[in-house]
Amino acid sequence: MPPSPAKSVAPPTLQESALRQLRADIIACRLMPNERLRVEALRERYGMGISPLREALMRLEAEGLVELEQNKGFRVAEVSHENLRDLMRTRIEIESIALRWSLEKGGVEWEANLLSAFHRLSRQTKIDPDNPDALNAAWRREHAEFHAALVAACASQTMMSIRSRLFEQAERYVALSIMANAPPRDDVAEHKQLMRAALNREIDRTLDLNRLHITRTFDKVAASLAAGRDAAARGKAQNGKALK
Amino acid sequence: MPPSPAKSVAPPTLQESALRQLRADIIACRLMPNERLRVEALRERYGMGISPLREALMRLEAEGLVELEQNKGFRVAEVSHENLRDLMRTRIEIESIALRWSLEKGGVEWEANLLSAFHRLSRQTKIDPDNPDALNAAWRREHAEFHAALVAACASQTMMSIRSRLFEQAERYVALSIMANAPPRDDVAEHKQLMRAALNREIDRTLDLNRLHITRTFDKVAASLAAGRDAAARGKAQNGKALK
DNA sequence: CGTCAACATATTTTCGAAAATCCGTTGATC
DNA sequence: GATCAACGGATTTTCGAAAATATGTTGACG
Incomplete structure (x- = not known):
């Protein structure tokens, strides 16, 4: 056998x-x-x-x-500052609801999975040492799973699938930001705070921390998006000259 | 020419x-x-x-x-009481946010479109006289457009596309309910109230009315879904016997 | 010199058939 | 009689070629 x-x-x-x-x-x-x-x-x-x-x-x-x-x-799909803003604003609202439901209903199982997801995340580095221009694929997976674990107890398939779709959209912007050589921010501490608040069922604080987490990402990504756009514009102008 | x-x-x-x-x-x-x-x-x-x-x-x-x-x-896709419940709960939350944003930002254009959408809706009958087992296709279109018009000023493509996807999912249950010969409820008055509150920018009242609107639909559809399921079960039992 | 029709090429969209997979049935074996 | 391998029809999945459409170029004409 x-x-x-x-x-x-x-x-x-x-x-x-x-x-x-x-x-x-x-x-x-x-x-x-x-x-x-x-x-x-x-x-x-x-x-x-x-x-x-x-x-x-x-x-x-x-x-x-x-x-x-x-x-x-x-x-x-195109990216734009406007789309990024819309995405992040919407994410904040959706995740707030999902988090609220999850914190209200989460049991021991949920707590255990959340702790486990955080532990795995904390052992990954954001940037792949071999390829510093891209996010570490393993980090990306654990990060996604950590945020999914936060809302996993919300008992709404619909809400969770909407949330993860928005999350994926946002990840694309983060990847762009890294490629623009923006140094990744170290957000292990943020995730830990978030988890602690969630486990303590401090709903308002969890929602605030989550909003802040998303807003910080937004600010960072928006900045490097603007920088990248400028660089691209300069490159294009140069190319235009060269080709003439 | x-x-x-x-x-x-x-x-x-x-x-x-x-x-x-x-x-x-x-x-x-x-x-x-x-x-x-x-x-x-x-x-x-x-x-x-x-x-x-x-x-x-x-x-x-x-x-x-x-x-x-x-x-x-x-x-x-399957339907189930559980999925219906999840869908409606989620719809309430999503639409609440979209409505809030829309009422905050809507201008004259939005008001005009909303009035126009309501007028067109009010001139349609819910059931097609020629085919009383199905929703009138024209009513369905106007109804969808009315609800879209309510949130049209929310200035978030993301939110609007999520909303309309949930709305479509819900429409399927309404169609089932009609096919189960449940008499359609006359909700012109409800839509009118909703519009009035929205135009008056009474946010809390609009959200409450919308929640009620969805909840009523849910109750009605859930009832005929249960009835339909029972009928189907009886039919299946009969078939089972007949085939033996 | 600009406009535009006509053609040539690149690309997408659609078709019908081939390959892979599933599912119910048969029949051999224990 | 139960189990299960092997077969056959039904269905899904994939391929490569044909049809339709877009794009870029050429050359005629005003």
Whole structure:
């Protein structure tokens, strides 16, 4: 008998793996905002046919990570200061509700998972030492899981899926900020405070800390977004001259 | 010169028209919850090939109207009392925020559009006289537009798109309720009150009325959902006997 | 010199068939 | 009679080519 027959998890369909990879690449800005997504290039990049790629792109379109224009194909969704602001404002409101519900209902299980998620997060570094221009993938995963753990007891699938979609959108901006060489802020302490307040069921304080957490990220990202935009504008002007 | 050259709107792609039709059919429960969506049947129903159908279904999957299981194809998303409850609870919170923002920012334009939307809604009957088992499609459109008009000034694309997605989900339950022969409640008065309070910028009252509006719908739909479930169970038992 | 039609190329969109997978049935084995 | 491998039809998933559409270029014309 094999030691662990497990469940022999069905291998994901190509479409599914395309979805995961595309989503990851977009969130990490390996596919840059507004970049055209030509099917032929993607075919080469991910090694599969047209159908699974287009299907995955359609799902991402509905998620708001990809934009589709009639007969002109797909692009990575645009970013803008305005969109960032909207996103963050909305995140604050949504997470406030989800947090409130979660703190009201969370039991021992929830507390344990939250502690565990924080511990794992605290052992990761934000930046990958080998590749200082990108977020550490492991940190990203643990960070996402920590914030999910905070609201995990809210007992609303709907709320949680909305929250995580907004969170993903925001992650893209953070990745941009890192790529612009903005030094990452050290927010282990922030996360710890947040967790403590949550575990103590200090609802108002948790909500305030969370609002602050999001606002700080917003400020930081907005600044490097503006800087990046300026740099890009200068680059474009130069290119324009060079080409003339 | 032709009187109105218009813009010669580009004809939608097949995929796009599949999306619209499928979404409409699912929301109106012409495709029933949990019904399997075999590609061959859809091909016949909508008169197109596999690709645009699958692509449209993928978008609907991301919207939560369709479920996809590995190598087992698509189904119309399940309904349940629990999901309905979750949906309505979440809707109340989301719409409260969007309404608050909208009432704070709405200008003359917003007021005018709201009045206009209400007027159009009030001239529609909820039930189609020719087909009393289904919601009147025109009423459905005006109703959706009225509720969209309420929050239209909130200045948050993110919030508005979340709201309208939840609204669509809820519409499916209302359609079910009508199909179960539940007499539609006459809510013109409710909508009028809601509009009045909104135009008067009575924030708390508007939020309360909206909460009530949603709660009433919930109560009504939940009741006929339970009745329908019982009826279905009886039918199933009978079928079971008949088949033995 | 600018405008625009006509063509050529690049790209997206759609189709129909092939490959992979699932599910119910049969029949062999114990 | 129970278990289970193997087969066959139904269905989903994927591919590659064809059709439709957009984009860029050329050259004719005013």
